[in-house]
Amino acid sequence: MSTLELSARQTADFELLANGGFKPLEGFQGSADWQAICDSMRLADGSPWPIPVTLATDRGEVGETLSLVGSEGTRLGTITIEEVYERDLQHEAQQVYRTTDGQHPGVAAMLREGSRTIAGPISADALPSHIDAVAPYLLSPADTRAKFAELGWKTVVGFQTRNPIHRAHEYITKAALEIVDGLFIHPIVGETKDDDIPADTRMRCYEVLLERYYPPDRVLLGVNPSAMRYAGPREAIFHALVRKNYGCTHFIVGRDHAGVGSYYGTFDAQVIFDEFEPGELGIEPLKFEHSFWCNITKGMATAKTSPSGPEDRVFLSGTKVREMLGRGERPPEEFSRPEVADVLIEAYTGSGAPA
Amino acid sequence: MSTLELSARQTADFELLANGGFKPLEGFQGSADWQAICDSMRLADGSPWPIPVTLATDRGEVGETLSLVGSEGTRLGTITIEEVYERDLQHEAQQVYRTTDGQHPGVAAMLREGSRTIAGPISADALPSHIDAVAPYLLSPADTRAKFAELGWKTVVGFQTRNPIHRAHEYITKAALEIVDGLFIHPIVGETKDDDIPADTRMRCYEVLLERYYPPDRVLLGVNPSAMRYAGPREAIFHALVRKNYGCTHFIVGRDHAGVGSYYGTFDAQVIFDEFEPGELGIEPLKFEHSFWCNITKGMATAKTSPSGPEDRVFLSGTKVREMLGRGERPPEEFSRPEVADVLIEAYTGSGAPA
Numbered sequence: 001m002s003t004l005e006l007s008a009r010q011t012a013d014f015e016l017l018a019n020g021g022f023k024p025l026e027g028f029q030g031s032a033d034w035q036a037i038c039d040s041m042r043l044a045d046g047s048p049w050p051i052p053v054t055l056a057t058d059r060g061e062v063g064e065t066l067s068l069v070g071s072e073g074t075r076l077g078t079i080t081i082e083e084v085y086e087r088d089l090q091h092e093a094q095q096v097y098r099t100t101d102g103q104h105p106g107v108a109a110m111l112r113e114g115s116r117t118i119a120g121p122i123s124a125d126a127l128p129s130h131i132d133a134v135a136p137y138l139l140s141p142a143d144t145r146a147k148f149a150e151l152g153w154k155t156v157v158g159f160q161t162r163n164p165i166h167r168a169h170e171y172i173t174k175a176a177l178e179i180v181d182g183l184f185i186h187p188i189v190g191e192t193k194d195d196d197i198p199a200d201t202r203m204r205c206y207e208v209l210l211e212r213y214y215p216p217d218r219v220l221l222g223v224n225p226s227a228m229r230y231a232g233p234r235e236a237i238f239h240a241l242v243r244k245n246y247g248c249t250h251f252i253v254g255r256d257h258a259g260v261g262s263y264y265g266t267f268d269a270q271v272i273f274d275e276f277e278p279g280e281l282g283i284e285p286l287k288f289e290h291s292f293w294c295n296i297t298k299g300m301a302t303a304k305t306s307p308s309g310p311e312d313r314v315f316l317s318g319t320k321v322r323e324m325l326g327r328g329e330r331p332p333e334e335f336s337r338p339e340v341a342d343v344l345i346e347a348y349t350g351s352g353a354p355a
Numbered sequence: 356m357s358t359l360e361l362s363a364r365q366t367a368d369f370e371l372l373a374n375g376g377f378k379p380l381e382g383f384q385g386s387a388d389w390q391a392i393c394d395s396m397r398l399a400d401g402s403p404w405p406i407p408v409t410l411a412t413d414r415g416e417v418g419e420t421l422s423l424v425g426s427e428g429t430r431l432g433t434i435t436i437e438e439v440y441e442r443d444l445q446h447e448a449q450q451v452y453r454t455t456d457g458q459h460p461g462v463a464a465m466l467r468e469g470s471r472t473i474a475g476p477i478s479a480d481a482l483p484s485h486i487d488a489v490a491p492y493l494l495s496p497a498d499t500r501a502k503f504a505e506l507g508w509k510t511v512v513g514f515q516t517r518n519p520i521h522r523a524h525e526y527i528t529k530a531a532l533e534i535v536d537g538l539f540i541h542p543i544v545g546e547t548k549d550d551d552i553p554a555d556t557r558m559r560c561y562e563v564l565l566e567r568y569y570p571p572d573r574v575l576l577g578v579n580p581s582a583m584r585y586a587g588p589r590e591a592i593f594h595a596l597v598r599k600n601y602g603c604t605h606f607i608v609g610r611d612h613a614g615v616g617s618y619y620g621t622f623d624a625q626v627i628f629d630e631f632e633p634g635e636l637g638i639e640p641l642k643f644e645h646s647f648w649c650n651i652t653k654g655m656a657t658a659k660t661s662p663s664g665p666e667d668r669v670f671l672s673g674t675k676v677r678e679m680l681g682r683g684e685r686p687p688e689e690f691s692r693p694e695v696a697d698v699l700i701e702a703y704t705g706s707g708a709p710a
Contacts, residue, residue, distance in 0.1 A: 178530045
C-alpha cells in the first residue's frame, strides 16, 4: 500500500473526520458535495455544510487505498479512493471565502494545495499526536458529550477562539453562560496564521484565567485540533456545526467571527445564520457585539448595554497591546487579567517563556 | 342597565382584557376555562394559560349586561353575562397558588372576593385612569409592538419587576439584552403588597437608572397595569404570556420569580417552563440565578460565572437595605446606583418624597 503524507491542515481534518467532529462526514469529500457546498452551503443531500473538507494531492487513483501519515509522523489510517477530480479553486475561493485574493490566508492555503483532489471514506487507526500543552485537553465529541451529561448540563454554550481571552471575551462567555448550564471553551489549536499567538502560550493563558476567574463546575476547557480557514461567515457556520457535534446547544458568534483583514463586514458572520431555517443547524447562535470596560457603568459592557461614547470605553488595539506586552508592561486591569498578561509578557519578552 | 363597581384587581384585569394584554381572552372566564386552568394550566381549548381571570361578585344574572365602573371611577364599559357559577376557592388556591394558606397574599385576595363568579365577554369604552407618574408609560401591546418594529428590534426580552432595580437586576437585564435586540422593562404597577414600594417611587427609580446607565436606543420602559398575584411558578408563566402579547420574544425568569414568603422553591418558577413543549408558549424564558458584585472578578456575576464564596460577594438583605435608606444612607455602589438610592432615601425619609 502506498503512503501519503498529509499536510498539517489535512492532518487536522483527518482528526476531526476520525473523532466525529465533522459528523456526518465519513471521509474527504467528493465533487457532488464540493459543488453543493460551494453553491448552496449544503451537502449534496441538502443538509447544512459550509466549507468543503477535501484532500488535494497529486497521488492516488480510483480504487486504490492509500496509507495516510500525519504531518507530525503518526500512521493515521487509510483512505479508499472513490473519486479523483479537479476542484475549480477560483470558484471555491469566491463562494467559500468571498474573495479570490491570494493574500487571504485561507485562499492562499487552498491555492498552495492545488486542485487535484481525491475523495473517499477514511479508516482511522490512530489520531495525530499533539504538543504537551495541548494533549490533556484533547477531548473527542464523545468525551465532551459524556462529560456534559455527567455534569448535568442540558444546555452548553461553545466558545471558539484562536486568541488569549482578555476581559472582553471573558465578559461575552459569561453573559452567554448566564442563560445556559455550562460553558465549553474550545480554542482552535490547529494551524493558524504566523502572527497568531501559538497554542502553547494560549493554553497557559486559558489555564490561569479559568483557575482564578471562572467557577470550575460551570466551565470545561477542550481543544479543537482543526485548522483555521479565516473564511469569516462560512467558517462561523462551520465552527457552530462542529461544536454541535461536541455536544453544544448554543454557540457564541462575535463581531467579525473567524475573519481576517477587511474581507468581511463586521456582522456578516452573524447575519449568515439567518440563511438557515430556525432549528435547521441544531445549534443556536448567540450573537455578541464588541465589548469593553465602560467607565460610566463601571463594568464590562457592549454598545447595547452601555450608554458610553468612545471616550468612556477602555479599548486598546491589538498592536498597542502587543507593544505593551513586548515592553513587559501589563495592559490595564480593565482590559486584561494580570495573570493572563504575565503569561503573554513571558512569551513576548522571551523571559522564561512557556515551553 | 345596572352598574357594577370593580375592585382594584378587577379593574386591572379589565384593562388587560381590553388592551390585548390577556389575549386570547375576550372577557372574564367561565367555569370550563376555570376548571381547565386549575387542573392543567390550560384553557378549555388546550392553549397554555396558568391563572384564572375571573369576576367575583354577588351581582348580575345570566343574560344581563352590566355597566362596569373602575375602582378609580372611570366608566369602563360592559360585561354581557353568559354564565354565573361558584368557584371552588380551595381547589383554585391549591392548584394555582400551591397553598390554601389564607396568609398568602394572592390566596387572601381571592378569598376576600368570594366564590360567586360571573363570566362573559367585555366591551370597553375607556381604560382606567392612572397616577401621573405612571400615565406616560401606559403603552398597550399594540403600542409596544409598533415601537419595537419602529426600532427594528426583532428579538426583545421582557423584564417583569415590582421593585426598584438595583445592580443585581440591572446586571441580569443587561446580560439578557446582550443576546437580543432590545430590552422591555415592564414593571407591574397594579395592586401590590402593602410593603412593596409604591409605583410612583419606583417609576422615578427606573427613570434615573435608565437615564444614566442604559443606552436609550436599546431599552423601552412601559408599565403593566396588572395586579400581582404572588403565585410564583404559575405567575411566571402568566407574566411570560402577557409579555408575549406585548411583543416580547424572550422573558427573564429569576430566582423565586413572583414568589412571596417561602411558599415556593427557589427554582420552581424556572422549572415550570419545562412542563410545556418547546415553542408552545411562544416566548422563550431566560433563566437567571441570583446576582451580586463579586470582589474576585471585580464585576457583577452569579454563582454560575463567579468562583467566589459568600465572603467575596456584596450582598445585602432587603431589611438591611431598608434600614440604611431609612437612615438616609446609600447602600454600597456595588449594590445600588447612587441615583436610585437617592430616590429611595427621599421616599423612605419623607424628605421631599416624590409626589
